[in-house]
Amino acid sequence: MRVEFLSGNEAVAKAALDAGLKFYAGYPITPSSEIMHYLARELPKNGGMFIQSEDELAAINMVVGAALAGVKSMTATSGPGFSLMQEGLGYAVMVEAPIVIVNVMRAGPGTGQATKAAQGDVMQARWGRHGDQVVVVLAPSSPQEAYDLTVKAFEIAWGLRVPVVVLSDEFVGHGREVVEMPDKVKEPEPGWGSEDYSKPPFGSDDPRKPPPLPPLGEGYDLLITGSTHDEWGYRDVHSFETHFKLVKRLKEKVLGNIEKVFMYEYFGDDEADILIVAYGSMSRPARTAVRRLQAVGFSVGLLRLKTLWPMNYDALRSYVKDARVVIVPELNLGQVVYDVRIVASNDTVVVPINKVGGGVPIYACEIVEKAQKVWGEVLEEALQP
Amino acid sequence: MRCLRKHFSRKYLREEVLPTPFCPGCFNGVVMNAMFKAFEELGVERLKGYVFVSGIGCSSWIPSPHIKADTIHTLHGRAVAVATGVKLAKPNLNVIVIGGDGDLAAIGFNHLVHAARRNMDLLVILVNNLVYGMTRGQASPTTPEGMRTVTTPYGAYEPVMDVAELIARTNANYVARWCVANFNQLKNSIKEALSKHSRGFRFIEVIAPCITYVVRYEGKTPGQKIKELMKVCRSNTETPYGRIGILKAENKPGYLDRYFEYVRKATEGGKGE
Numbered sequence A: 001m002r003v004e005f006l007s008g009n010e011a012v013a014k015a016a017l018d019a020g021l022k023f024y025a026g027y028p029i030t031p032s033s034e035i036m037h038y039l040a041r042e043l044p045k046n047g048g049m050f051i052q053s054e055d056e057l058a059a060i061n062m063v064v065g066a067a068l069a070g071v072k073s074m075t076a077t078s079g080p081g082f083s084l085m086q087e088g089l090g091y092a093v094m095v096e097a098p099i100v101i102v103n104v105m106r107a108g109p110g111t112g113q114a115t116k117a118a119q120g121d122v123m124q125a126r127w128g129r130h131g132d133q134v135v136v137v138l139a140p141s142s143p144q145e146a147y148d149l150t151v152k153a154f155e156i157a158w159g160l161r162v163p164v165v166v167l168s169d170e171f172v173g174h175g176r177e178v179v180e181m182p183d184k185v186k187e188p189e190p191g192w193g194s195e196d197y198s199k200p201p202f203g204s205d206d207p208r209k210p211p212p213l214p215p216l217g218e219g220y221d222l223l224i225t226g227s228t229h230d231e232w233g234y235r236d237v238h239s240f241e242t243h244f245k246l247v248k249r250l251k252e253k254v255l256g257n258i259e260k261v262f263m264y265e266y267f268g269d270d271e272a273d274i275l276i277v278a279y280g281s282m283s284r285p286a287r288t289a290v291r292r293l294q295a296v297g298f299s300v301g302l303l304r305l306k307t308l309w310p311m312n313y314d315a316l317r318s319y320v321k322d323a324r325v326v327i328v329p330e331l332n333l334g335q336v337v338y339d340v341r342i343v344a345s346n347d348t349v350v351v352p353i354n355k356v357g358g359g360v361p362i363y364a365c366e367i368v369e370k371a372q373k374v375w376g377e378v379l380e381e382a383l384q385p
Numbered sequence B: 001m002r003c004l005r006k007h008f009s010r011k012y013l014r015e016e017v018l019p020t021p022f023c024p025g026c027f028n029g030v031v032m033n034a035m036f037k038a039f040e041e042l043g044v045e046r047l048k049g050y051v052f053v054s055g056i057g058c059s060s061w062i063p064s065p066h067i068k069a070d071t072i073h074t075l076h077g078r079a080v081a082v083a084t085g086v087k088l089a090k091p092n093l094n095v096i097v098i099g100g101d102g103d104l105a106a107i108g109f110n111h112l113v114h115a116a117r118r119n120m121d122l123l124v125i126l127v128n129n130l131v132y133g134m135t136r137g138q139a140s141p142t143t144p145e146g147m148r149t150v151t152t153p154y155g156a157y158e159p160v161m162d163v164a165e166l167i168a169r170t171n172a173n174y175v176a177r178w179c180v181a182n183f184n185q186l187k188n189s190i191k192e193a194l195s196k197h198s199r200g201f202r203f204i205e206v207i208a209p210c211i212t213y214v215v216r217y218e219g220k221t222p223g224q225k226i227k228e229l230m231k232v233c234r235s236n237t238e239t240p241y242g243r244i245g246i247l248k249a250e251n252k253p254g255y256l257d258r259y260f261e262y263v264r265k266a267t268e269g270g271k272g273e
Helices: A008-018 A033-042 A056-068 A079-095 A122-127 A143-160 A170-174 A240-255 A280-295 A313-320 A337-343 A364-383 B008-012 B028-041 B079-089 B101-107 B109-118 B163-168 B183-194 B211-215 B222-235 B255-269
Strands: A002-007 A023-026 A049-052 A073-077 A100-107 A113-117 A136-138 A164-169 A176-181 A223-225 A264-268 A274-279 A300-305 A307-309 A325-330 A349-354 B050-054 B070-073 B094-100 B123-128 B174-179 B202-207 B245-249
Touching: A002 A008, A002 A143, A008 A033, A008 A073, A008 A100, A008 A143, A008 A164, A008 A170, A008 A176, A023 A033, A023 A056, A023 B079, A033 A049, A033 A170, A049 B079, A056 A073, A056 A079, A056 B079, A056 B109, A073 A079, A079 A100, A079 A122, A100 A143, A100 A170, A113 A170, A122 A136, A122 A164, A122 A307, A136 A143, A143 A164, A143 A170, A143 A176, A164 A170, A164 A280, A170 A280, A264 A280, A274 A280, A274 A313, A274 A364, A280 A300, A280 A325, A280 A364, A300 A313, A313 A337, A325 A337, A325 A364, A337 A349, A349 A364, B008 B028, B028 B123, B028 B183, B050 B079, B070 B079, B079 B094, B079 B101, B079 B109, B079 B255, B094 B101, B101 B109, B101 B123, B101 B163, B109 B163, B123 B163, B123 B183, B163 B174, B163 B202, B163 B245, B174 B183, B174 B222, B183 B202, B183 B245, B211 B222
Parallel strands: A023 A049, A023 A073, A073 A100, A100 A164, A136 A164, A223 B070, A274 A300, A274 A325, A325 A349, B050 B070, B050 B094, B094 B123, B123 B202, B174 B202
Antiparallel strands: A002 A176, A100 A113, A136 A307, A264 A300, B174 B245
């Protein structure tokens, strides 16, 4: 066990190295640059390749190229750079390139506030590309979790041949805490997909099993294209069957493994009256709020989402159904609150708490006050004749 | 039976995808032929260890799906970036990019010029057909002034971009420009870029006017056009398409040479910033 005092960004970089990162391409952008700085220092000494690309478009496409060549690769960026990477991310979905993208969220849109935390890129991470596709989105809430979830991101990316977005934010990225790291990251569990290179590289009988990815240069004559293709990679830009089969498989590949991909943590009373649903840095004041509300006798719990996409609506519903009031604090104008509304019944009161900009968090006292106020209103309404 | 003998280039092709989708008379065939002749003369029997990367456009379909090797068909303009990733991840692979003027000189020029600046160990073949052929012949950065296209219906008025000269001004090792009438020179250039000058950034521009949207607009047949190009490009070095010939041939250390030197320093020196 190694114990170090790390920022979230350093923890991401360390985790990537521990998970076997051998290629990093990136473009400087606040507040993600420390990831790049760390890897610029460490990758060349550890048998890896580091390149500062000319822009984010190049960064993501270089990373895709390296991943297709069979090398663990990653890039990190923030809001505007993440927007530029969307096209490449969609391409990675189509060619099933196992890449990891870290987005350390800052306040947007546009250039916004480069040094201030926000959680406004949730919907973009989920839906930013054109066409039907699913990527995996993980949201760490602390440097420790930034380490753990980055290791997990590589496992999922290579297990499912799917891009994984680590959606960190400025508070997590620049916050500094003690991080415990294992001496050696354990090998990812096998059995996600096939390693049999005689099988088609873009097709699979069982949609939940991703096809094998033979490395370049070994004589497999791989035919890789971002256009619609059949299971051997031959381009087919006309037929309905080929396209429908392909996009459906790409979706089912991830959704069929949702049990492995969807991670969350519950903290507080069982079947709580007041439920707080939070993620990333804002799950920390939410946890404090739970303790304070418990101390004054409320039945309250926190559902902390580590995976933001694909969303396991059954799991979410199983917690929301018992609650009378659900509070969703987010550093944006309301994004994950829509997921809660989807699963909430008409009797459940869904209360978003939204704030963004200036590096101002949602304080625990704000959540406590809101909970007490809304609970009072609910009781009052229930007592009316 | 001589007539039944297989054409030599078939061993480099995925025969199941033939014939190609190119227009009859398309000069892409000349570029393909020159490339395959170069491989043949270099004694390459099977293209194992070669990776072909292309973007979007007619010439990007030369490698994908036709060439029997590892081929990556990328997004519009991003071929050089993907190729850079492949080369850096697996330095022992030979990575070749084939693209058009829209792909490499317009949407992807940033990647092209920076790969050249880095002297990235890639061979880039620019098939300059003077228009966007795949999307119905819109004007490109290399469209000659005065030419009418669907996006310049009254004649192109933007000055032309001389891609080979621009790349020659960077740190690239090898830059050449030929037109399709210079078949042997083109083949020899590709050979040189894969043997004598096999490191650093190598860039070969091929003037291959689009049969459908340039040659037909000029009221010529492919045969007439190639005769004209023979006259223009075989006897002159100064042509309406720019300087023809080998513009630059050096053997400076490539990106990887420099990177490995940098790594050696890093591991010896230790600390870093």
